[in-house]
Amino acid sequence: MAEITLKGLAHSYSKSPSSHSDYAIRQMDHVWHQGGAYALLGPSGCGKSTLLNIISGLLEPSEGDVLFDGHRVNELPPEERNIAQVFQFPVIYDTMTVYDNLAFPLRNMNTPEYKVDPKVREIADILDLTPLLSRKAKNLTADEKQKVSMGRGLVRDDVSAILFDEPLTVIDPQLKWKLRRKLKEIHERFNITMIYVTHDQLEASTFADKIAVMYDGQVVQFGTPRELFEKPAHTFVGYFIGSPGMNFMSVSHQAGKVMFGELPLPVNEAVSRSVAAAGSSNIKLGIRPEFITVSQTPEANSVPIEVVNLQDLGTYSLLSFTLNGQLFKARLPEGHAPVGDAAHAVFSDQHIALYVDEYLVEIGHE
Numbered sequence: 001m002a003e004i005t006l007k008g009l010a011h012s013y014s015k016s017p018s019s020h021s022d023y024a025i026r027q028m029d030h031v032w033h034q035g036g037a038y039a040l041l042g043p044s045g046c047g048k049s050t051l052l053n054i055i056s057g058l059l060e061p062s063e064g065d066v067l068f069d070g071h072r073v074n075e076l077p078p079e080e081r082n083i084a085q086v087f088q089f090p091v092i093y094d095t096m097t098v099y100d101n102l103a104f105p106l107r108n109m110n111t112p113e114y115k116v117d118p119k120v121r122e123i124a125d126i127l128d129l130t131p132l133l134s135r136k137a138k139n140l141t142a143d144e145k146q147k148v149s150m151g152r153g154l155v156r157d158d159v160s161a162i163l164f165d166e167p168l169t170v171i172d173p174q175l176k177w178k179l180r181r182k183l184k185e186i187h188e189r190f191n192i193t194m195i196y197v198t199h200d201q202l203e204a205s206t207f208a209d210k211i212a213v214m215y216d217g218q219v220v221q222f223g224t225p226r227e228l229f230e231k232p233a234h235t236f237v238g239y240f241i242g243s244p245g246m247n248f249m250s251v252s253h254q255a256g257k258v259m260f261g262e263l264p265l266p267v268n269e270a271v272s273r274s275v276a277a278a279g280s281s282n283i284k285l286g287i288r289p290e291f292i293t294v295s296q297t298p299e300a301n302s303v304p305i306e307v308v309n310l311q312d313l314g315t316y317s318l319l320s321f322t323l324n325g326q327l328f329k330a331r332l333p334e335g336h337a338p339v340g341d342a343a344h345a346v347f348s349d350q351h352i353a354l355y356v357d358e359y360l361v362e363i364g365h366e
């Protein structure tokens with residue numbers, strides 16, 4: 001079992017990094033608690049695989065420490081870390097049977113056969129692989145192969161954490177949810193720390209209790225799926241989480257008003273005061289598409305908008321509109337869509353979030 005701590009961690013693939021952009025991982029402090037089901041979520045190139053390889057020992061970080069239960073493991077090779085890694089593409093021996101594939105990690109540690117057999121059968125049972133035990137791995141389907149790959153990580157009793165690097169990429173969409181559920185089941189049964197890397201928010205939130213959102217080499221927020229939706233700590237989280245993501249307006253404070261370009265925004269006193277106190281030229285207001293209401297006629301605190309497109313998605317409509325030349329999205333309940341090109345939008349004050357230099361700042365309600 002392991003608690004994994006990353007302390008002052010940074011990594012550059014360049015031998016002599018000179019600027020921020022030379023780092024795949026930028027200064028990171030993070031703790032993965034023992035037994036947690038975590039996801040590491042972020043877009044392509046943000047550093048997810050680099051981080052996973054540093055944890056598993058495939059890569060030595062150029063700065064900082066990796067600690068397992070408080071012990072520094074920077075120089076320990078993967079086989080001495082008791083960590084299993086499941087990759088995008090199944091890592092199995094095609095010419096061996098499923099049984100021998102599952103037994104391999106145990107036999108490799110000279111485990112006596114009387115101990116190998118019950119363990120292989122237990123894991124095969126959990127993964128629904130029992131009927132396939134005598135089959136050659138090369139004859140399996142992609143999802144069966146990936147299950148064998150996972151099984152190889154699970155057979156060892158001493159495994160303290162399993163790292164999954166986009167493990168469902170090669171799996172058919174209709175089987176993905178089944179395997180995800182299986183992983184959840186395994187997590188509950190074995191109390192192993194699991195870190196699941198993905199760029200898919202749905203995959204992350206159905207697997208993990210807590211999600212680390214990575215952006216540009218850093219974890220910008222670590223929270224429950226709900227926290228990421230309700231209180232994005234960074235503009236990237238607001239944009240990346242949600243369907244569609246948060247709308248942002250670059251604003252300034254002029255002559256007592258919050259200005260979105262040339263347009264004064266009818267925000268409440270608390271928002272206005274917080275924008276005035278922000279002390280930066282990079283101030284953004286964020287509003288989720290769910291918290292914009294649209295009407296045909298002007299209402300208190302509404303702004304005039306131009307309708308661009310309306311998509312009927314069954315239980316709700318997705319409205320694209322422009323305000324001050326910028327495109328916004330609003331998610332409207334059935335029957336609330338405007339008719340025609342001109343309409344009026346209200347941004348719910350209590351759901352407006354303030355971002356200064358891309359990070360969330362609490363709006364001071366006095």
Ligand SMILES: Nc1ncnc2c1ncn2[C@@H]1O[C@H](COP(=O)(O)OP(=O)(O)OP(=O)(O)O)[C@@H](O)[C@H]1O
Pocket residue numbers: 013024042043044045046047048049050051199
């Ligand atoms: N072996 C390497 N040598 C040099 N640069 C690398 C190497 N591996 C990754 N990088 C760079 O490090 C950054 C982070 O890459 P990484 O693969 O960790 O991101 P990722 O989030 O896992 O992306 P993806 O989902 O596309 O795999 C990228 O800019 C990438 O180009």
